[in-house]
Amino acid sequence: MxxxxxxIIAGFLVSYAALAAGALFGMLQVIERIPxxxxxxxxxxxxxxxxxxxxxxxxxxxxxxxxxATYVVTRELGLRETYSTRLxxxxxxxxxxxxxxxxxxxxxxxxxxxxxxxxxxxASPLFYIGATVLVIGTWLFGANLLLTVRKWRRxxxxxxxxxLGVFGVVCTLIIxxxxxxxxxxxxxxQLIPWSLGxxxxxxxxxxxxxxxxxxxxxxxxxxxxxYIVWYTVLPRLLGVxxxxxxxxxxxxxxxxxxxxxxxxxxxxxxxxxxxAWKYLHTVTTFAVFLPSLITAFTVAATMEMxxxxxxxxxxxxWVAALPWRDPAFSAxxxxxxxxxxxxxxxAVNAGNNLNYVVxxxxxxxxxxxxxVGSAVALTFMGVSYLLLPVLTRRPLRxxxxxxxxxxxxxxxxxxxxxxxxxxxxxxSPRRTYDVTFGGHPATQDWTPLLAAAGAGxxxxxxxxxxFLYVVARTLTAPAELEAQAEPEVQVPAVPxxxxxxxxxxxxxxxxxxxxAYTLPTLEILSMGSxxxxxxxxx
Amino acid sequence: xxxxxxxxxxxxxxMVVAFLGIIAYFNFAAGLKPPQEAEVIDPLTLSTDERFSSxxxxxxxxxxxxxxxxxxxxxxxxxxxIEVPAGAKVRFYLASPxxxxxxxxxxxxxxxxxxxxYVTVIDTSFARAGEYLIVCNEYCGKGHHFMKARLIVTExxx
Ligand code: HEM
Ligand SMILES: [Cu+2]
Ligand SMILES: [Cu+2]
Numbered sequence: 294m295x296x297x298x299x300x301i302i303a304g305f306l307v308s309y310a311a312l313a314a315g316a317l318f319g320m321l322q323v324i325e326r327i328p329x330x331x332x333x334x335x336x337x338x339x340x341x342x343x344x345x346x347x348x349x350x351x352x353x354x355x356x357x358x359x360x361x362a363t364y365v366v367t368r369e370l371g372l373r374e375t376y377s378t379r380l381x382x383x384x385x386x387x388x389x390x391x392x393x394x395x396x397x398x399x400x401x402x403x404x405x406x407x408x409x410x411x412x413x414x415x416a417s418p419l420f421y422i423g424a425t426v427l428v429i430g431t432w433l434f435g436a437n438l439l440l441t442v443r444k445w446r447r448x449x450x451x452x453x454x455x456x457l458g459v460f461g462v463v464c465t466l467i468i469x470x471x472x473x474x475x476x477x478x479x480x481x482x483q484l485i486p487w488s489l490g491x492x493x494x495x496x497x498x499x500x501x502x503x504x505x506x507x508x509x510x511x512x513x514x515x516x517x518x519x520y521i522v523w524y525t526v527l528p529r530l531l532g533v534x535x536x537x538x539x540x541x542x543x544x545x546x547x548x549x550x551x552x553x554x555x556x557x558x559x560x561x562x563x564x565x566x567x568x569a570w571k572y573l574h575t576v577t578t579f580a581v582f583l584p585s586l587i588t589a590f591t592v593a594a595t596m597e598m599x600x601x602x603x604x605x606x607x608x609x610x611w612v613a614a615l616p617w618r619d620p621a622f623s624a625x626x627x628x629x630x631x632x633x634x635x636x637x638x639x640a641v642n643a644g645n646n647l648n649y650v651v652x653x654x655x656x657x658x659x660x661x662x663x664x665v666g667s668a669v670a671l672t673f674m675g676v677s678y679l680l681l682p683v684l685t686r687r688p689l690r691x692x693x694x695x696x697x698x699x700x701x702x703x704x705x706x707x708x709x710x711x712x713x714x715x716x717x718x719x720x721s722p723r724r725t726y727d728v729t730f731g732g733h734p735a736t737q738d739w740t741p742l743l744a745a746a747g748a749g750x751x752x753x754x755x756x757x758x759x760f761l762y763v764v765a766r767t768l769t770a771p772a773e774l775e776a777q778a779e780p781e782v783q784v785p786a787v788p789x790x791x792x793x794x795x796x797x798x799x800x801x802x803x804x805x806x807x808x809a810y811t812l813p814t815l816e817i818l819s820m821g822s823x824x825x826x827x828x829x830x831x
Numbered sequence: 832x833x834x835x836x837x838x839x840x841x842x843x844x845x846m847v848v849a850f851l852g853i854i855a856y857f858n859f860a861a862g863l864k865p866p867q868e869a870e871v872i873d874p875l876t877l878s879t880d881e882r883f884s885s886x887x888x889x890x891x892x893x894x895x896x897x898x899x900x901x902x903x904x905x906x907x908x909x910x911x912x913i914e915v916p917a918g919a920k921v922r923f924y925l926a927s928p929x930x931x932x933x934x935x936x937x938x939x940x941x942x943x944x945x946x947x948x949y950v951t952v953i954d955t956s957f958a959r960a961g962e963y964l965i966v967c968n969e970y971c972g973k974g975h976h977f978m979k980a981r982l983i984v985t986e987x988x989x
Contacts, residue, residue: 334973335973335974335975335976336973339970339972339973339975405972405973407970411930411931411969413929413930413931413947414930414931414971414972496948497931497946497947497948498946498948498949501946536833537832537833537836540832540836560944561865562865562866562942562943562944563866563943563944563946564866564867564868564869564943564944564946564949564950564951564952565867565869565946565949566867567867568858568859568864568865568867571865571867572854572855572858572859575851575854576851579847579850579851580847582847583843583844583847586839586843586846587839587840587843590835590836590839590840591836594833594835594836640850644850644853644854645854645858645865646854646857646858646863646940649863649865649940649941649942650940652935652942652968653933653935653942653968653969654935654968719937719938720935720937720938720964720966722933722935722966722967722968723968724968724969724970724975725966725968725970725975725976726975726976727976728976730964730966730976730979731979733964733979735937735938735963735964736964820869820870820871820949821871822871822872822948822949823871823873823874823948824948825874825929825930825947825948826874826875828905828929828930828972830972
């Protein structure tokens with residue numbers, strides 16, 4: 294096995310470990326939230342919630358995405374390894390070191406600030422420094438892949454379109470570089486010096502501004518790798534070509550343009566940002582809805598094409614002809630179905646008049662478990678069922694259990710996310726250890742829903758256990774598959790078109806960012822708030 | 832481009848434009864603006880600020896117009912109970928001396944973030960009389976779940 298392949302597998306294994314620990318905390322949370330149950334103190338609850346958010350939203354996703362991107366780029370370009378395997382290993386090591394540095398204060402209860410770390414709640418400086426090291430590791434990682442692509446281009450491929458999967462990876466990296474400028478600025482200019490006591494005060498509104506500049510495109514950093522799978526792996530799994538390669542590229546480009554200038558949809562309820570700016574970000578947010586709507590069409594059309602080829606017929610009857618017994622297909626298909634609901638809920642969040650009702654309620658975790666927690670997480674599980682056998686030459690053990698895992702996730706999520714959405718509309722807050730508020734009558738209706746969410750959460754946890762069991766059994770079995778014939782790489786010998794001009798689109802994206810953020814940020818600065826002193830959270 | 836693909840794209844764009852139109856209407860014509868005004872305030876001097884040292888409900892025009900000054904702090908609101916008549920215009924001023932807090936009148940669309948260093952302003956009115964629960968829905972430390980207040984909306988004297 295090549296060194297790079299081993300690195301890919303190591304990244305997957307770290308991400309599974311994060312998933313396991315995160316899911317355990319998740320189950321603790323849902324159970325704790327059922328009225329009458331008291332397992333841990335509130336301090337422990339928020340400590341676990343911080344770990345849950347960081348482990349799942351940052352560690353699980355980042356490691357998996359790094360390995361998936363390395364795999365896609367080397368495979369689709371027909372390379373044995375990336376530009377520099379050493380640099381790649383170094384980047385994984387930095388992301389790992391950053392994770393450990395942040396994990397120590399989190400687990401020790403010195404960073405009960407949740408994964409959004411809003412100041413003036415203050416964590417141990419190690420938490421902020423670790424997060425920064427993690428981000429720097431991802432920058433090196435991206436640089437190595439971009440260098441890989443450049444070197445490939447320098448060869449005989451100077452005027453050839455990038456394969457779609459690689460194109461998607463490059464777009465994901467561009468979004469990541471633009472997005473992380475915000476969190477890097479927040480860390481280096483605000484949080485780190487302030488947490489070290491070098492400055493006394495911090496402007497929490499400016500920090501929120503920078504955080505959400507990063508926080509929304511972060512969502513696309515998670516989601517685009519799932520889209521890459523839907524656009525490239527899914528058609529291959531079904532034995533067809535993607536319905537429209539051109540539209541798929543348009544989708545990725547639209548994400549580059551619109552995924553960053555949208556952050557105020559997380560800050561509709563903040564003082565100090567004018568309604569006009571909030572509306573501008575609403576417009577861009579709905580613009581970024583379009584590529585997902587296009588994806589829904591392209592993916593559904595691809596599946597219909599495949600199903601009809603397998604003998605499916607009828608307006609909707611073809612659905613039955615899809616390979617539902619294949620756990621990888623089922624996982625990806627269920628991820629897409631759950632994402633459709635997530636998208637509809639997202640439109641509610643983004644419409645600011647409706648946001649007044651659901652902001653910071655249980656609706657929001659209900660929503661994000663459909664998106665990152667299902668569209669992304671379940672796609673990653675499905676891809677694991679495909680890639681682990683290919684990478685390790687071990688057959689999946691077993692397909693039956695894997696299939697059960699997928700549908701258990703579906704059942705658990707329906708119950709969990711459905712209840713959380715309703716709770717949110719009824720006003721039940723998120724991120725809250727106990728939502729009974731001294732038995733206030735307004736909370737009575739919440740009780741059965743909290744119990745249903747708890748049951749759903751337990752099913753989700755069991756599904757994660759089953760996933761880990763399948764992975765462990767697969768990896769510990771003897772290698773018995775034939776070394777897979779390297780799939781012949783057919784880089785389309787098509788010259789790049791307008792849509793492949795990523796430099797141009799990056800420039801336009803940066804301009805949109807300037808339009809959306811320059812003036813409101815200057816307005817915040819010119820208000821000249823004296824800022825707030827730190828409040829240690831431990 | 833495929834025929835159905837074009838139709839879907841048309842539908843998608845139309846839907847998005849319609850959503851944006853509806854939102855713009857409610858935002859700018861129907862008075863559902865998000866909270867936006869803010870003055871700055873030093874979180875350490877709330878106790879000497881004339882409005883926030885004795886947070887309270889001020890009757891500007893009896894039965895018609897009220898101003899509510901509230902402090903949101905770890906982990907309670909002051910005052911803990913407020914009373915306004917149904918149908919009256921109410922303007923909330925909220926400030927925090929410590930960390931960020933939320934403010935949500937459960938069962939209504941009245942909510943906002945409270946950010947130390949700033950005063951949050953919310954304009955609203957309550958159509959239905961009754962007793963409402965106000966909760967903090969922004970995590971603010973280990974006592975966050977204790978943070979609540981009561982809003983009593985009395986029958987307007989009409
Ligand atoms: C066993 C499966 C899971 C369960 C039972 C679970 C449960 C929960 C619950 C109950 C909350 C809300 C807690 C609160 O607001 O007080 C939450 C928050 C969250 N979950 Fe999960 N979850 C699971 C899996 C996942 C996955 C797979 C992801 C992402 C990949 C994820 C990401 C998050 C994030 C980002 C938050 C928000 C944290 C915050 O508000 O600070 N969860 N989870
Ligand atoms: Cu967002
Ligand atoms: Cu709170």
